[in-house]
Amino acid sequence: MKNIRIIFKREYLSRVKNKSFILLTLITPLIFVAFYAAVAFIAVQSGKSNEYTQVNYLDEHNILSKAVNKDTLSNFIFHKVDLPTEMKELLNNEYLALLHIKDKDKQSIDSLEFISSQTPSITRINKLQSYLIDDIFTQNLEDLNITNKQLNDLKPAIQFKTLEAKLDGDLESSNSGLKSGIGMFMAFVIYIFIFIYGSMVMRSTIEEKTNRIVEVIVSSVKPFELMLGKILGVAAVGLTQFVAWIVLGTGLITVITLFLGFSAGDSSLSQEMTSVSQNEAMANDTLATLMQSIESLPFTKIATVFLLFFVGGYLLYSSLFAAIGSAVNQDSDTQQFMFPVSMPLVFGFIIAQSAVFQDPNGVIAKVFSYVPFTSPVVMSARVAFGISWLEIFTSFFILIATFLFMVWLSARIYRVGILMYGKKPKWKDFAKWIIRKN
Amino acid sequence: MIEVKDLQKSYESGLVNDRISLFIPQGSIFGLLGPNGAGKTTLIRMLATITKPDCGTILFNGEPLELKHARHMGYMPEERGLYKKMSVWDQLLFFAEIKGVTKKQARQRAKYWLERLEISEWKNKKMEELSKGMAQKVQFLCTIIHEPKFLILDEPFSGFDPVNADLVKELVLEMNKRGTTILFSTHRMDNVEELCDELAIIHQGKIVVSGKSTDIRRAQYKQTYEVGFSSNAPHEWFETHCISQRTNPEAYIIYELSCKDEKEKNTLIQQAQAHSDWVLFRENLPSIHEVFVQTVS
Numbered sequence: 001m002k003n004i005r006i007i008f009k010r011e012y013l014s015r016v017k018n019k020s021f022i023l024l025t026l027i028t029p030l031i032f033v034a035f036y037a038a039v040a041f042i043a044v045q046s047g048k049s050n051e052y053t054q055v056n057y058l059d060e061h062n063i064l065s066k067a068v069n070k071d072t073l074s075n076f077i078f079h080k081v082d083l084p085t086e087m088k089e090l091l092n093n094e095y096l097a098l099l100h101i102k103d104k105d106k107q108s109i110d111s112l113e114f115i116s117s118q119t120p121s122i123t124r125i126n127k128l129q130s131y132l133i134d135d136i137f138t139q140n141l142e143d144l145n146i147t148n149k150q151l152n153d154l155k156p157a158i159q160f161k162t163l164e165a166k167l168d169g170d171l172e173s174s175n176s177g178l179k180s181g182i183g184m185f186m187a188f189v190i191y192i193f194i195f196i197y198g199s200m201v202m203r204s205t206i207e208e209k210t211n212r213i214v215e216v217i218v219s220s221v222k223p224f225e226l227m228l229g230k231i232l233g234v235a236a237v238g239l240t241q242f243v244a245w246i247v248l249g250t251g252l253i254t255v256i257t258l259f260l261g262f263s264a265g266d267s268s269l270s271q272e273m274t275s276v277s278q279n280e281a282m283a284n285d286t287l288a289t290l291m292q293s294i295e296s297l298p299f300t301k302i303a304t305v306f307l308l309f310f311v312g313g314y315l316l317y318s319s320l321f322a323a324i325g326s327a328v329n330q331d332s333d334t335q336q337f338m339f340p341v342s343m344p345l346v347f348g349f350i351i352a353q354s355a356v357f358q359d360p361n362g363v364i365a366k367v368f369s370y371v372p373f374t375s376p377v378v379m380s381a382r383v384a385f386g387i388s389w390l391e392i393f394t395s396f397f398i399l400i401a402t403f404l405f406m407v408w409l410s411a412r413i414y415r416v417g418i419l420m421y422g423k424k425p426k427w428k429d430f431a432k433w434i435i436r437k438n
Numbered sequence: 439m440i441e442v443k444d445l446q447k448s449y450e451s452g453l454v455n456d457r458i459s460l461f462i463p464q465g466s467i468f469g470l471l472g473p474n475g476a477g478k479t480t481l482i483r484m485l486a487t488i489t490k491p492d493c494g495t496i497l498f499n500g501e502p503l504e505l506k507h508a509r510h511m512g513y514m515p516e517e518r519g520l521y522k523k524m525s526v527w528d529q530l531l532f533f534a535e536i537k538g539v540t541k542k543q544a545r546q547r548a549k550y551w552l553e554r555l556e557i558s559e560w561k562n563k564k565m566e567e568l569s570k571g572m573a574q575k576v577q578f579l580c581t582i583i584h585e586p587k588f589l590i591l592d593e594p595f596s597g598f599d600p601v602n603a604d605l606v607k608e609l610v611l612e613m614n615k616r617g618t619t620i621l622f623s624t625h626r627m628d629n630v631e632e633l634c635d636e637l638a639i640i641h642q643g644k645i646v647v648s649g650k651s652t653d654i655r656r657a658q659y660k661q662t663y664e665v666g667f668s669s670n671a672p673h674e675w676f677e678t679h680c681i682s683q684r685t686n687p688e689a690y691i692i693y694e695l696s697c698k699d700e701k702e703k704n705t706l707i708q709q710a711q712a713h714s715d716w717v718l719f720r721e722n723l724p725s726i727h728e729v730f731v732q733t734v735s
Contacts, residue, residue, distance in 0.1 A: 208521075432450075
């Protein structure tokens with residue numbers, strides 16, 4: 001036990017004290033925030049372009065309304081002309097285009113010609129198209145003496161509220177999109193983390209082996225203690241990093257929301273607002289429902305599942321990765337073994353993406369949330385949709401039991417592997433090492 | 439100190455150590471010699487409690503060898519390395535700690551040794567920042583930081599530059615004086631002759647010769663003497679009676695003569711005295727190198 005502690009301490013401290021670890025831990029949340037800020041900025045900016053293209057339109061039969069002039073969505077300014085704009089002029093000015101409308105009938109317009117020196121983007125063309133449709137649609141309505149408002153009033157405003165029936169007879173609001181999002185995020189994080197920290201264990205084992213440090217260590221520490229100390233040490237590094245990210249992330253989000261003057265609690269305001277238009281009321285209502293759905297999520301369960309299955313999944317896979325690391329002589333030899341070992345994890349992720357979101361409580365999703373090699377990913381994808389504690393603990397128990405078995409198996413490979421040099425091992429060797437006596 | 443009886447170890451490739459028996463006396467410097475692939479490292483790994491023998495026993499101070507004895511051993515494998523990303527200081531403390539040294543003691547000793555080797559300024563440097571020579575010193579310190587009673591050095595001078603090799607030699611002798619038993623595994627004979635008072639030659643998994651260094655050389659003694667003269671000119675009597683003759687680097691002529699008893703030895707001395715350029719007369723004990731080559735071939 002003391003030896004495991006010493007190995008654990010070394011593994012943990014040497015990583016946590018490392019400058020690149022500290023830097024990565026501090027910077028990652030910033031990178032995330034910067035990334036989303038950049039995406040948001042680009043999204044906002046691209047809609048706000050102030051480069052307008054002048055469209056000289058030649059409307060042979062005057063089917064467009066006289067009001068047509070400027071569309072801010074597609075960034076076109078319309079200018080009615082009597083003669084087709086000359087090619088030379090079009091070629092010389094990239095912000096000039098010609099729209100030639102030859103049709104007579106407002107019901108079917110199929111001979112529109114858009115001519116410019118540069119091909120416009122599909123979005124701009126689509127926007128232009130809907131702008132023209134709207135224009136003609138409004139004219140058609142006017143011909144029938146119907147206003148736009150009258151038409152809108154004919155369409156009922158519909159909004160769903162998905163509710164989940166609870167055992168105690170209560171109804172809780174639920175939001176499938178939100179749950180899928182949370183499930184997907186957790187499945188992804190667990191999937192990535194198992195790979196990152198699992199391969200950390202593997203590389204650390206390879207380092208000790210190639211440097212022959214392992215010979216010095218196993219002359220006083222049992223190989224099993226060395227392996228377990230290492231696995232636990234790296235797990236602690238992972239958890240430290242994760243906690244740091246949560247703290248930093250929460251801090252950053254708080255700062256940003258304060259800065260933007262928006263806080264989640266504001267949704268309650270929606271009830272007080274009386275003089276808002278129908279659309280706004282609906283949007284606020286959606287926000288309120290969303291907040292309600294967030295509040296009704298089983299947070300304790302989600303957090304517990306995340307923690308249990310992150311740790312359990314990591315332990316299971318890292319013991320396999322440690323066995324691989326002990327057997328090979330260099331990083332590049334790991335590929336052939338990594339692939340089959342990580343297959344179930346990849347498969348679990350695919351299950352999480354497909355089966356779970358189509359039917360989170362279906363047979364496939366349920367079965368794979370008990371299979372220990374896929375349960376970390378599948379279970380965390382499912383948890384937001386509501387799973388009983390019994391299911392969670394049964395699956396976790398299977399996971400831990402498998403881990404104990406695998407760690408025993410891996411240790412048997414490890415104890416022989418770390419002292420084997422020279423030729424590249426084969427699967428057959430693994431089997432031989434497992435059954436070999438001390 | 440260490441007693442090995444009928445030790446046997448085999449791998450898939452076959453028998454590597456075959457019925458090995460050895461005795462390493464307390465306080466000795468023991469040389470384990472053998473060509474590459476003779477089974478030295480396999481034997482050492484068993485002595486260092488890294489692997490277990492298939493059969494046979496190893497006694498450490500009279501007790502069957504167990505993992506608990508490992509804390510009294512220091513082992514420096516032939517191919518070396520330490521944690522690249524760890525500082526010299528942390529490294530020393532880690533190796534002391536896994537050998538059961540308390541934290542306080544480990545700090546004191548690390549400080550002492552860094553000062554002793556005048557490398558205190560490297561304390562916080564990571565291994566990857568050190569030159570090879572520096573790393574070698576740190577490696578040696580990691581091996582002895584827990585003050586082992588039994589020190590195993592596998593090819594200790596390979597890869598060390600001459601300055602560091604001398605430093606290690608000096609430290610090893612100093613530790614030996616303070617009672618540490620030392621096991622050298624090497625195929626470099628000059629070091630063995632210089633340092634070891636006991637030795638064993640291992641060949642194809644078997645111990646072919648073992649015992650006191652001088653006894654072993656004497657056992658191979660062919661009862662010959664060497665007589666040397668400072669001039670290169672032929673010395674008639676010797677020319678006719680010698681087994682072999684050679685010229686040494688100082689251009690002395692050296693004759694090797696067989697000598698079965700005191701009478702023959704006296705004749706030899708009389709003949710030598712007759713020449714004014716006579717400079718050398720010695721019993722021709724084979725060098726360890728010769729013993730080694732003869733045993734192994």
